[in-house]
Amino acid sequence: MTSIAIIGAGLSGLVLAGQLQNSARVTVFEKSRGVGGRMSTRYQDDYSFDHGAQYFTAKTPEFRAFLEPHIATGLVQEWHPRLVTIEHGTMPKELDDTKQFYTAVPRMTSLCKKLSAELDIRQQHEIGAIDRLETAWQLTTTNGKNAGAFDWIVSTAPALQSRRILPDNFRHRRELASTKMAACFTLMLGYARTSAIAWDAAKVVGSPIGWIAVNSTKPGRPIGHSLVVQTTNQWAEAHLESPKDEVTTGLLKDLTELTHQDFSGATYMSLHRWRYASTPSPTGASYLVDVDSQLAACGDWCIKGRVEAAFTSANSLANVLRQELT
Ligand SMILES: Cc1cc2nc3c(=O)[nH]c(=O)nc-3n(C[C@H](O)[C@H](O)[C@H](O)COP(=O)(O)OP(=O)(O)OC[C@H]3O[C@@H](n4cnc5c(N)ncnc54)[C@H](O)[C@@H]3O)c2cc1C
Known part of the structure; x- marks a missing residue:
């Protein structure tokens, strides 16, 4: 089964994980002690x-x-x-x-807590680096811990933080850089x-x-x-x-x-x-996906700084990734 690491357990990370969990082996990494992010x-x-x-x-x-x-x-x-x-x-x-x-x-x-109940979530895991191995992406936490190897990586961290952690060959780095929060x-x-x-x-x-x-x-x-x-x-x-x-x-x-x-x-x-x-200046695309590299990003900042936009971004990306996985 394809493995997917999702960075961030705010609404977008949890919605995405929930929608992909029957199609892939999904692990969510969250830097805080709890889920929900800005909710x-x-x-x-x-x-x-x-x-x-x-x-x-x-x-x-x-x-x-x-x-x-x-x-x-x-x-x-x-x-x-x-x-x-x-x-x-x-x-x-x-x-x-x-x-x-x-x-x-x-x-x-409370909503994010409920959504997280059936998911594999690693809290207090702040992802600091994503490196290419021969056939997968290797995740490392900011304190140097090996967080595992995955086929796909999706970052739902705010745009600037996603830009810092996603590898240089992610084809949408320019869109991440132009998004202002x-x-x-x-x-x-x-x-x-x-x-x-x-x-x-x-x-x-x-x-x-x-x-x-x-x-x-x-x-x-x-x-x-x-x-x-x-x-x-x-x-x-x-x-x-x-x-x-x-x-x-x-x-x-x-x-x-x-x-x-x-x-x-x-x-x-x-x-x-x-x-x-x-997000005074959103990305303008509902999500960012790079199918060749198997890297993607989503979050409210793609559309508008709103809870509903976080859902829409994650939901739209889930539809695309589900097709890729089949
Ligand atoms: C003060 C304030 C007021 C707001 N008011 C409203 C409102 O009234 N109505 C409304 O609709 N919206 C409002 N919003 C916006 C709303 O909260 C967001 O749109 C929504 O919660 C975004 O969800 P998200 O999952 O995209 O991002 P986030 O909730 O930001 O989730 C991203 C997660 O990624 C984690 N993370 C970041 N970097 C890493 C890393 N390196 N490793 C692991 N984890 C990482 C973060 O800890 C976070 O949990 C407000 C936001 C704020 C801050």
Whole structure:
């Protein structure tokens, strides 16, 4: 049976692995301790924070069909936030967004956890090198461990990371190089008492902050009042190397001025820096495949920095690879 190594256990790696597992011997390598990549959740005591993806849409029939069984079991549910736009010096304005917002329950990671259940996943395996042997590709981790030899390699790591690890003869290196991803900071705040804000999520205009969500209003979350504050990509790119304390203090000040609420006294506070959060300049192809070398890459960055795009990219590549394997 053909062997395939998939690098990355975010949604695209897990969807791809799930769709190929009856056609090949599939192994997934993930550098972190858990699965989910940017669909991730931080939780402690009564608080939980989806600090990457906030919600997802399901516009295509393929993604809707994929979600259907998970919606049926309640693992994926709709979130109906009271949504507003806010900017400095004005009152929040109600926003009538007709999109359906979906989230995994009880955490954003829960969907990826479910998808990973039947797969061969090697966590805490950061792939550092892919070398050609006579008849296969040899994988080596960043700490020098031999991770095995495989017929096919697919990277689902963000574009720049895929470019670093895929061999020089991968014919789509130019597309990887031209794909641009952008950063984001997420500030997570937990409070013993509910704040007085009268909305569940806000799109922010004209501020370093781009989005605020009361995470505890999503279905199935623990009761602790949990706020997720995300910066715009432009602001994060400009402040990428700023000390974390400085970023936290600046965001808290801006949050207070925007909402006219007192956000001191958090019983949980943490800042996460995403180096590759969204994709202002995607590849423009649904996936990248080099059949001669048996190398490929996919991920949200091929199409758009969105959960649904990660699915579409992996699903399209799976269709092509299944044909190659037969
Ligand atoms: C702050 C933020 C907010 C967002 N908000 C939304 C939103 O509201 N709605 C929406 O639809 N989308 C949102 N997104 C985007 C969404 O999270 C992504 O589109 C989606 O999760 C991408 O999935 P993926 O599998 O393609 O990539 P990832 O989730 O990035 O998966 C790649 C995986 O590869 C692993 N990896 C990388 N290098 C290696 C290596 N060398 N060896 C082994 N493993 C490796 C990583 O650890 C990671 O787990 C947001 C993202 C961020 C960061």
